[in-house]
Amino acid sequence: MDGFPNERAVTERIGIVAGGGSLPMIVAKAARERGMDPIFARFSDGITNGSIEGPSRAFTWGEVGDAIEWLRREKVTKLVMCGTISSRPDFRSVLPSLRTLASLPAMFAITRGGDDSMLRKGSRFLEGKGFELLPVQEIAPRLLAPEGLLTSRAPNDAERAALRKAHRAAVTLGALDAGQAVVASNERIIAMEGIEGTRDMMQRVAELRAVRKIGRAEKLALVKALKPGQDQRFDLPSIGIMTIEEAVAAGITSIGVSALGSLIIGFEDVLDAANRAGIALTGLSTNDVQDGARA
Amino acid sequence: MDGFPNERAVTERIGIVAGGGSLPMIVAKAARERGMDPIFARFSDGITNGSIEGPSRAFTWGEVGDAIEWLRREKVTKLVMCGTISSRPDFRSVLPSLRTLASLPAMFAITRGGDDSMLRKGSRFLEGKGFELLPVQEIAPRLLAPEGLLTSRAPNDAERAALRKAHRAAVTLGALDAGQAVVASNERIIAMEGIEGTRDMMQRVAELRAVRKIGRAEKLALVKALKPGQDQRFDLPSIGIMTIEEAVAAGITSIGVSALGSLIIGFEDVLDAANRAGIALTGLSTNDVQDGARA
Numbered sequence: 001m002d003g004f005p006n007e008r009a010v011t012e013r014i015g016i017v018a019g020g021g022s023l024p025m026i027v028a029k030a031a032r033e034r035g036m037d038p039i040f041a042r043f044s045d046g047i048t049n050g051s052i053e054g055p056s057r058a059f060t061w062g063e064v065g066d067a068i069e070w071l072r073r074e075k076v077t078k079l080v081m082c083g084t085i086s087s088r089p090d091f092r093s094v095l096p097s098l099r100t101l102a103s104l105p106a107m108f109a110i111t112r113g114g115d116d117s118m119l120r121k122g123s124r125f126l127e128g129k130g131f132e133l134l135p136v137q138e139i140a141p142r143l144l145a146p147e148g149l150l151t152s153r154a155p156n157d158a159e160r161a162a163l164r165k166a167h168r169a170a171v172t173l174g175a176l177d178a179g180q181a182v183v184a185s186n187e188r189i190i191a192m193e194g195i196e197g198t199r200d201m202m203q204r205v206a207e208l209r210a211v212r213k214i215g216r217a218e219k220l221a222l223v224k225a226l227k228p229g230q231d232q233r234f235d236l237p238s239i240g241i242m243t244i245e246e247a248v249a250a251g252i253t254s255i256g257v258s259a260l261g262s263l264i265i266g267f268e269d270v271l272d273a274a275n276r277a278g279i280a281l282t283g284l285s286t287n288d289v290q291d292g293a294r295a
Numbered sequence: 296m297d298g299f300p301n302e303r304a305v306t307e308r309i310g311i312v313a314g315g316g317s318l319p320m321i322v323a324k325a326a327r328e329r330g331m332d333p334i335f336a337r338f339s340d341g342i343t344n345g346s347i348e349g350p351s352r353a354f355t356w357g358e359v360g361d362a363i364e365w366l367r368r369e370k371v372t373k374l375v376m377c378g379t380i381s382s383r384p385d386f387r388s389v390l391p392s393l394r395t396l397a398s399l400p401a402m403f404a405i406t407r408g409g410d411d412s413m414l415r416k417g418s419r420f421l422e423g424k425g426f427e428l429l430p431v432q433e434i435a436p437r438l439l440a441p442e443g444l445l446t447s448r449a450p451n452d453a454e455r456a457a458l459r460k461a462h463r464a465a466v467t468l469g470a471l472d473a474g475q476a477v478v479a480s481n482e483r484i485i486a487m488e489g490i491e492g493t494r495d496m497m498q499r500v501a502e503l504r505a506v507r508k509i510g511r512a513e514k515l516a517l518v519k520a521l522k523p524g525q526d527q528r529f530d531l532p533s534i535g536i537m538t539i540e541e542a543v544a545a546g547i548t549s550i551g552v553s554a555l556g557s558l559i560i561g562f563e564d565v566l567d568a569a570n571r572a573g574i575a576l577t578g579l580s581t582n583d584v585q586d587g588a589r590a
Contacts, residue, residue: 087507114483169471176464178484188409189473191489195508196499204491204499212382213490 019083020045065099114177147259161186174227259283314378315340360394409472442554456481469522554578
């Protein structure tokens with residue numbers, strides 16, 4: 001609302017269910033450019049997210065009922081979920097508020113399953129409460145990774161083979177609703193993302209290289225891919241400037257992301273960092289799993 | 296040879312390509328019981344393996360040629376490979392001995408690919424040098440995991456569902472020639488083994504639990520499974536007493552291994568430890584992927 005006081009009557013409210021990182025503010029900015037008036041419900045990493053500016057309230061997982069009440073009172077009908085959530089809601093071990101209590105059986109059911117399953121069920125719950133859920137890319141379409149080569153350097157033959165291997169494995173993992181990210185060389189699969197997240201997985205790869213379990217000449221590729229049949233409204237695979245730094249530390253020389261099915265957060269900065277590090281970054285199409293990563 | 300001097304003429308030599316852990320000595324004991332005379336070629340973790348007793352020589356990866364020469368001189372025609380190898384041979388960064396030099400192009404080709412691919416190619420190389428490769432289980436069949444429930448406690452419904460989920464994922468991973476081990480709950484896949492090995496993966500799970508990314512009530516299962524189409528002569532999935540200890544630390548309450556396709560090293564000790572910890576241990580048949588883990 002700050003800076004847009006006069007538009008308040010005409011603008012449409014949008015509730016940003018905000019986690020950590022810069023994405024909530026990027027989405028808020030894009031929403032304002034589209035004439036929407038954002039308000040933040042902070043959860044998990046979002047509670048301490050210093051980058052968030054604007055009307056906001058923080059909620060523990062036990063206060064989901066209060067968040068719903070607050071958003072309704074603030075006349076919010078549309079919601080977008082974005083930002084990192086490093087603590088998965090565990091309704092068995094949190095103290096629910098009175099307003100959450102009635103929804104508790106639904107909450108239990110929601111949190112069963114992999115991330116994609118949880119987000120699907122969570123969204124159905126929120127839709128049942130009268131909210132419309134918008135995908136991040138509908139508000140900020142420029143975040144979507146384009147198809148094809150994005151950096152100045154193209155992957156060489158070995159890197160293309162590594163991208164293919166990692167892409168195929170990532171799609172296979174996705175079908176199991178496990179992780180979204182895989183690191184591979186052209187010879188073998190190095191690491192697969194479980195619930196630890198991409199950052200921890202890349203840290204592991206850096207450690208494996210330090211103890212020489214990965215040879216000096218073995219060039220690695222990171223692929224983050226959309227899960228087959230994933231609900232594209234939530235939790236699209238994403239990379240940012242940190243991903244590039246983590247890739248450099250792990251000795252990764254090429255990165256692939258699902259074209260039009262993943263987010264590049266801070267596009268210009270990410271490309272600058274990748275170009276400076278000599279990393280080849282590619283938007284992979286689904287066909288690349290069969291045909292090989294294009295460059 | 297020590298302790299069996301008189302049998303030397305009648306017994307058959309067997310070369311144990313020995314890595315770390317207790318398996319090389321278990322195999323040696325079984326070989327002696329079958330009237331064979333074992334000799335150890337120590338590699339990787341086997342070089343410093345204090346449990347190995349008997350005639351042995353240590354070789355770096357650059358001395359593969361010397362190992363072959365030594366084994367031939369010692370009249371070895373049969374080989375068995377066993378024990379942990381934590382450093383994958385990297386012939387690009389080792390200094391090869393003169394005897395290895397001629398085989399170097401073959402070595403390079405062997406070490407390309409996942410573990411199973413490497414072992415297949417390595418065995419073909421050794422067969423080309425005139426050696427016969429025996430599977431561990433041919434010498435020590437009692438190491439093979441039996442089918443069905445092995446511990447006093449059977450997995451409950453949630454644990455059976457977790458075993459099924461982990462088993463299905465492990466077989467899928469195996470088809471990619473990635474890892475052999477997966478940790479899952481009945482709700483989601485937690486961790487998948489890449490090149491870091493089972494121990495590091497379990498350590499990761501313990502850490503994820505410590506930071507509450509795994510809920511207190513979420514019961515976990517570990518499955519180690521044979522890769523589809525895996526050459527059963529090498530690198531069968533295996534568990535030992537350490538696996539049970541690592542499982543306890545990670546909050547894992549049920550373990551499944553491929554029945555007749557995996558090794559239980561120190562059967563009685565493993566069962567004792569599992570029973571004491573209340574862990575349910577099951578030998579899974581391939582059908583269990585479809586039909587659900589039997590108990």
